[in-house]
Amino acid sequence: MKNHIRLLLVILILILAVSVTAAQDEEPLVVFAAYATPIEEPWDGVIHVALQAAADEGRIEYEYQDEIGYSGDMEIVLREVAEETAPDVIFGDAFGNEEAVRRVARDYPDIAFVFGSGLGPAQPNLSVFDNWIHEPAYLSGLIAGSVTESGIVGVVGGYPVPEVNRIVNAFIQGVTEVNEEAEVRVTFINSWFDPAAAQEAAQAQVDAGADILFAERFGVIDVAAENELWAFGNMSDQNELAPETVITGPVWDMGPTIDFVLDQVEAGSYTGLDLKDFSMMAYGGASLAPLYGFEQTLDADLLKMVREREQQITDGLFRVNIDEATPNGAVVPENTTIGG
Amino acid sequence: MDSLILLFAAMLRISTPILFASLGETLVERAGVLNLGIEGTLLLSAFSGFVAAQFTGSLWLGLVAAVLTGIALSLLMGLLTVTFGLSQHVCGLGITLLASGVALFAFRLIYGGASTPPALETSFVTLDILPGTAFAPLFSQHWLTYISLLCVPLVHWLLYRTAFGLRLRAVGEQPEAADTAGINVYKMRYLALILGGAFMGLAGAFLSLAQLGAFSHGIINGRGWVAIAIVIFGNWLPYRVLAGALLFGGVQALQLRLQAEGVPLPYELLLALPYILTIVAIAFVGRNASYPAALLKPYRRE
Numbered sequence: 001m002k003n004h005i006r007l008l009l010v011i012l013i014l015i016l017a018v019s020v021t022a023a024q025d026e027e028p029l030v031v032f033a034a035y036a037t038p039i040e041e042p043w044d045g046v047i048h049v050a051l052q053a054a055a056d057e058g059r060i061e062y063e064y065q066d067e068i069g070y071s072g073d074m075e076i077v078l079r080e081v082a083e084e085t086a087p088d089v090i091f092g093d094a095f096g097n098e099e100a101v102r103r104v105a106r107d108y109p110d111i112a113f114v115f116g117s118g119l120g121p122a123q124p125n126l127s128v129f130d131n132w133i134h135e136p137a138y139l140s141g142l143i144a145g146s147v148t149e150s151g152i153v154g155v156v157g158g159y160p161v162p163e164v165n166r167i168v169n170a171f172i173q174g175v176t177e178v179n180e181e182a183e184v185r186v187t188f189i190n191s192w193f194d195p196a197a198a199q200e201a202a203q204a205q206v207d208a209g210a211d212i213l214f215a216e217r218f219g220v221i222d223v224a225a226e227n228e229l230w231a232f233g234n235m236s237d238q239n240e241l242a243p244e245t246v247i248t249g250p251v252w253d254m255g256p257t258i259d260f261v262l263d264q265v266e267a268g269s270y271t272g273l274d275l276k277d278f279s280m281m282a283y284g285g286a287s288l289a290p291l292y293g294f295e296q297t298l299d300a301d302l303l304k305m306v307r308e309r310e311q312q313i314t315d316g317l318f319r320v321n322i323d324e325a326t327p328n329g330a331v332v333p334e335n336t337t338i339g340g
Numbered sequence: 341m342d343s344l345i346l347l348f349a350a351m352l353r354i355s356t357p358i359l360f361a362s363l364g365e366t367l368v369e370r371a372g373v374l375n376l377g378i379e380g381t382l383l384l385s386a387f388s389g390f391v392a393a394q395f396t397g398s399l400w401l402g403l404v405a406a407v408l409t410g411i412a413l414s415l416l417m418g419l420l421t422v423t424f425g426l427s428q429h430v431c432g433l434g435i436t437l438l439a440s441g442v443a444l445f446a447f448r449l450i451y452g453g454a455s456t457p458p459a460l461e462t463s464f465v466t467l468d469i470l471p472g473t474a475f476a477p478l479f480s481q482h483w484l485t486y487i488s489l490l491c492v493p494l495v496h497w498l499l500y501r502t503a504f505g506l507r508l509r510a511v512g513e514q515p516e517a518a519d520t521a522g523i524n525v526y527k528m529r530y531l532a533l534i535l536g537g538a539f540m541g542l543a544g545a546f547l548s549l550a551q552l553g554a555f556s557h558g559i560i561n562g563r564g565w566v567a568i569a570i571v572i573f574g575n576w577l578p579y580r581v582l583a584g585a586l587l588f589g590g591v592q593a594l595q596l597r598l599q600a601e602g603v604p605l606p607y608e609l610l611l612a613l614p615y616i617l618t619i620v621a622i623a624f625v626g627r628n629a630s631y632p633a634a635l636l637k638p639y640r641r642e
Contacts, residue, residue: 038444038453040557045455067444154600160607187599190611193558195457196551200354200593204600207346218457218556236455326607 029262031055032081033064034074034092041192042218042235043131043163044093047116050254051091059262060089068097075100082108088265089114091258094128102126112270114261118162121272129257129275130163131235134170135313136250136281136288138320139306140214140232141174143247145182146302147230148175148212154205155186155327156198157216162324164216167234167250169323171214185210186327195219214249221245237289247298248289256285281313342474347593349477353551355589356485357382357543361567362574362581363488363495364539368414370499370576371532372512372634376432377417378540379564380439385409385544387443390460390555391450393548399464403545410541413439414533422529425638436564444557463553482550484542489582491539496578508532512632515639525639543567566618572629573622584621591617 033051035044048064055062063085068074074097081087082104093116094101105113105126117128144153153175157164172184185208187201198219205213206227213224213231221238224231225245233241233249257278264270279285288310291298312318361378368375375381385406393402413435420431451458467486469479499505510518511528519525543563548555566588574581595610603610 038557040447040453040455040457042455045453048453049455183602185600185602187596188607188611191558191561193556194561195554195556195559196354196357196547197561197596199551200350201596201600203350204593204596207343207350208597208600210600218554219552222552222554238456241456241459 028058029060029089029265030085030087031060031062031089031091032085032087034068034077034090035064035066036068036070036074036093036096037066037192039066046131046235046252047091047254050258053255054258054262070096075104078104082111087111089261092116112261112265121274123272126272127261127275129279131252132276132279133250133252133286134166134322135320136286137167138170138174139288139310140249141171142178142306142309143298143302144212144214144232145175145177145179146299148179148182150209150211151182152209153182153184153212153214154202154210155184155214155216156201156205156220157186157188158192159190160188160326165324165326166322167216168327170320172327173321189217199223233289239289239292243292247294248291251287251289252279253285253287256283282316345475345478347597349480350593351586351590352481352485354592355585356488357546357563358567358570358588359488359582359585360539360543360546361564362570362585363491363578364536365567365571366574366576366578366581367495367532367539368536369571369635370512370632371508371529372515372632372637373421373529373533374428374432374636375414375417375533375536376429377413377435377439378567379560380436381410381413381537381540382544382560382564384413384439384443385541386548386559387447387555389545390548393460399549402549406545407538407541410537410544411534414537418530418533421638422526425640428636457554457556459554464550482546484546484550492578492582499578512634515634519641569618569622573618573625575625575629576632587621588614588618
């Protein structure tokens with residue numbers, strides 16, 4: 001008798017569940033994300049934050065796995081997800097796992113694969129994106145070159161890989177545009193996560209005469225604050241870390257990329273693309289972080305110039321060079337041509 | 341001159357966590373236990389110290405928590421390798437994996453995947469011993485740095501001038517003979533592990549409570565493994581371990597300065613410099629390495 005009641009209950013719940021889902025006219029897309037690093041890493045963190053926001057709005061059902069690493073697990077995770085949940089879209093970062101991601105994408109053409117990658121898209125279903133935040137990095141450089149008094153600008157970065165080089169080179173372009181005499185010195189710490197090493201690298205920059213720092217990695221801003229210098233953050237708005245110290249910095253927002261992909265998938269018109277533009281300023285994927293208190297502190301003419309240049313970039317009237325070569329800390333780059 | 345002082349100041353800062361960790365590892369290995377759990381122990385200590393300091397508002401309680409964490413993980417190492425006599429390699433690596441996993445999992449639970457590392461309101465202050473003189477920057481260090489340097493003669497004294505040290509070394513060289521002489525091998529190894537764990541806790545605490553006042557992934561970033569190499573380089577002698585830690589810290593400080601000065605050498609070479617030097621040094625010194633004879637050997641009473 002008890003069993004019958006239980007069975008009835010189960011059936012009732014099932015019917016309810018079915019009718020509830022049927023009642024919804026639009027089902028949220030199912031999105032999975034596969035991250036090689038922990039989501040605390042700023043790069044993957046930006047993707048995660050934007051997807052989580054889409055999930056909170058109810059636009060997608062979002063699940064993720066992070067810290068997958070670079071030793072072959074990416075392919076296993078992707079195949080498992082593709083087989084078992086068959087999500088509509090899989091986001092992730094393909095750096096260090098490029099071939100594995102491409103192999104799996106080829107085998108599941110009905111799933112949209114949208115990956116952070118240093119390589120190109122592949123038909124029919126693999127799109128690529130990256131943090132194309134060189135434009136606000138250039139704008140930051142304009143400020144750095146203008147406010148430095150010692151003429152030495154310090155940069156502390158993780159690894160000299162293309163996405164970092166691009167940002168650093170654009171920053172250098174900005175510095176030298178307004179200050180031909182200025183020297184930009186770049187230190188790499190060979191880690192994405194080692195704030196103590198970044199701190200020491202920054203201290204070495206300060207000891208060598210740098211009076212303004214670009215913090216591609218965490219740890220640098222503390223040193224700037226201790227020495228009462230100014231610094232630029234990177235990737236997200238880092239003003240809250242030290243409001244007196246952090247002027248601004250390039251910010252990456254994956255929202256526009258994600259919105260575009262979801263629109264395409266919903267419309268049934270998704271295809272493999274390089275989504276670069278959606279991470280740039282014209283589409284709102286990149287921006288210069290708010291200046292907060294520095295709005296008053298900085299020279300008004302400088303601010304006006306930066307805002308004008310910002311507007312030109314957003315309107316498509318000014319292009320910032322894309323240079324992915326390792327910046328050489330020893331040599332000040334020649335006056336880079338602008339407008340390319 | 342000034343830049344030399346600044347270089348030495350950076351050397352001391354960079355060496356501190358490595359020195360604490362290597363001194364701890366020296367004590368443990370001297371008793372015959374290779375503690376490869378060191379890397380994970382440093383991470384979990386740094387984390388627990390940070391969390392305790394943040395939730396209680398007291399850096400000192402954070403320090404205590406870090407030290408207790410180091411001791412607890414070392415006791416686990418003792419349970420597995422001393423009491424159960426399991427492989428030290430396997431158990432040590434297992435503890436590193438376990439401790440790292442616990443630290444990062446707890447981090448996720450407490451701080452929910454924050455991509456900005458959580459930070460303390462304040463961290464341990466620096467002590468200026470010679471303010472106003474030319475040497476001021478060199479002696480403007482965290483007090484833990486001074487303590488780490490004072491610990492070197494202390495550990496030397498403990499190992500070579502006390503009966504406790506004699507017993508500790510005896511169980512690392514000839515546990516059977518030591519046992520015959522009435523020394524409790526298990527007890528000595530546990531005591532060495534506890535002391536060593538406390539040092540590892542200090543190493544972790546230095547990073548999260550003094551140098552950074554924050555916690556993030558990669559806060560340890562291989563410093564535990566470097567400590568293992570430094571112990572071999574130092575031939576299990578505290579003063580030579582100090583020399584090794586200073587050498588590593590010094591070269592690291594130097595290469596960062598060379599990069600900052602814009603020396604036209606490839607980054608890769610500069611970045612690899614401290615590691616290359618450590619390997620070269622070990623290759624030379626390691627030939628005469630006098631390993632504690634009972635290292636890696638579990639002791640079983642007949």
